[in-house]
Structure formats: C-alpha cells, structure tokens
Amino acid sequence: MNLNQNTTPAGYWQDAKGALIPVDKIKPIDRARDELVKELVAKSYELSALLAAFKQQAFADIAAFVQLSAEEYNAEVGGKKGNLTLYTFDGSYKIVRAISENIRFDERLQAAKALIDECLKDWTAGASSELKAIVNSAFDADKQGNISTAKILGLRRLDIKDARWLTAMTAIGEAIQVVGSKAYIRVYERIGDTDQYRQIPLDLAAVAL
Template sequence: MDVAIFEERPEEGITIMNGNKFMLNAKGGLDPIGNVKEQYQLEDQTVRKCIAYAREASARITRLKTNTFADLGALDALLAEKFGAKIGGKKGNRTYQSYDGRMKVTVQVSDQIVFGPELQVAKSLIDECLNEWSAGSRPEIQAIVTRAFNTDKEGQVNRSDVFMLLRLEIDDKRWNNAMEAIRSAIRVTGSKEYVRFYERASINDDWQAITIDLAKA
C-alpha cells in the first residue's frame, strides 16, 4: 500500500502531495493548483505577501514599544536612585528630550473610565428636564443629550459627550442633581500609557510627529 507523501508550505498556501501541488480552499478541502483560476492564485499570493509584511511590522512595533518602555523605565529608576528626581507630574505624564532639543519622547497616561448605575438616574432626571422644557430648550442641548446616551457598538455610552454635559451651566435643581449623579457614576478602572515620538530640524521649528499609525502614514 502506497503511503502519501505530504509537504505543507503554509507561507505559500501550497500543499504538495505525492509531487502534486494543491491549494487549501475555504471549506478545508484541497484543490489541484491547476484547477484554481490564475486570478485567484494571484490574489492569494498578493494577500500572503501583504500579510507577511504586516506581521513583520507588527512584531517590530511590539519590540519598539517594549524596548521604549524598558529604556524609559530604566532611566526613571536611575534618576530616582541617583538624584532623587522624578520626571513627570502627578498623573504620570512624562516628556524626555535630547540635549540639543531636536528630539523628544512623550508618555501620556490615560485613565480608563466606566460609568456606574448612577448614570441611569442622571438620564431619568435629564429626560424630565427636557420633557418639561421641550419647546423652550436649546436644540444643541437636546443633541448633546441624545449623543451622550446613544451607545456605541460595544454598548458603551459616548463618554466625551457625557462629560460635555458637565460643562453646561443650567439653573435647574433636577439638572444639577443629574450632573452630581454623573460625577458619582464615574469609575476609574485603570490606566493606559501611550508613547509618542517627535523631532524637529531646529529648536525654532515646530515638532513633527514620527508616524507609526498606519492610517496616518
């Protein structure tokens, strides 16, 4: 009984069986490469080439982030130990700059926030206000309220618009109670650090961000 000899080349999307080449289809079966239209083969090759570049870039960005935080962390520890100095403010935002003032690295700490059940109390109070004001309320206030409590794809309220409500000065006890409920609803669940890189030709020029975001490249 003959034994089939397999050789898989996943990077090429090819399986060789007894010397014959096959391509794995979307249903999990193997199609003889000669039966696959040339346009599909070309598309397959192009996608695999792009994905290979993307994987390489992703790995490099991961290494960049890991090495950057490790280097900056080592600098922070050295300064703290040797000079008793600490870079950054209370929230942990930090800026590191080259001696010639032409390069800098910034680390920004952003709080991760969710809202507790008090937010629903706030919404009820705000709805009472809007229903009573109806004709007299400014349309922009209604628009902000509508956006604030419309949930996104993850089911979360629009945080920036909720915070915008807190900036509105309205002389109504129910409204002010609603704003207090919003403040009570805020829960800080953690924080995340973002690192950004900048450079400039001279100290008289504006800072230019070093682009890492694919959408902005």
C-alpha cells in the same frame, strides 16, 4: 504563524471553501497572487514583531529613566496618570508616553439621566433648544450601544446651578468606572526652527510613500 505549513496532499491546494484543487488546474495568476500575499504577510509578521519589541523596550527604558530621575535628582518627571514627555537636550526630538483610560458608566448614570429629565421638563418654557439638543445627544448610544464618554463628561462643564442638575453631575462623576487602559508611545521631531513638532509615524497607514 507558519505560512509554509501544509497539511494538504502533495499536488493539491486547498481553496477558501476547503476543497482540494489539483495544482495543475490552478491558473498561473492565482498562484502568483497567492505567492505575493503570503510574502507580504510574512514580512508583516516580522514588522509586527519588531514594533512589539520596540514598544516593550521603550516602556521599560522610560520607566527606568523615571526611576533614575526620582532617585538621583529627586525630580518630578511626568504628569497625571503616567503621562509624560521627554525631550532631547536641544529640543529636536521628543517622546510622549500616554496612558489612555477606558471609561464606562455604571447604573448611576441612569439616575443622573432621570434628574436631568426632570430639569428639562421644568425648564421647557425657558430652556433653549440648543441646550436640550446637547443634553439629549449626550445620552444617545451608537450602533454598539455605547454612550459617548466625552459628551457625558461635557455636561459637567455647563454652568447650571439647579440643585437637581448639580446632584445629577455628582452622580455622573460617581458613575465613572475605569475598566482598562492602553499605553502609547509617540515619537516626534521638531519642524525646523519652530516650536512645532510632527509625529514620526509608527502606524503603517500613516507612513508616507
């Protein structure tokens, strides 16, 4: 984006409503604010471009290393679904490449809910209020209409042997649809002589002042 692009007539500034204001009618404090914001925005674009270039280069370098390791040393480097951690020789630093999948559920989730409702109805006398709360909250949607993936998948960890429940858990598993993924690079440094690491912040909000 070119912050210096200006299509307004000479001697005028355009305000947020699109009106043209003579420059000599604009207060000095308003001009100073405009200059400050544009200066910081320009630097933000530069920083964003640097981070984008770093991310692209980091993923390319890691992918090249994994390929080299597989070819030269016949070694398995990494983990499930592309997640892996690389350490320096002395363990002082590590880099984590993480792939986060965006999961949604298809219409089979409704079939699972119907089966679960049948179970809860039959278990009314014996089922604890805590179990009912866990099950019901798992299907609660947020303001955007999204259901918590973690809560739904958490139901599968409950040790319940009822055939209908087990069928419902199968339906939940089959209802999972991966609709996209996001890749992350996280860089860490070891804290002193401990086995603990702290993340080197690449997020503006997380950088210490």
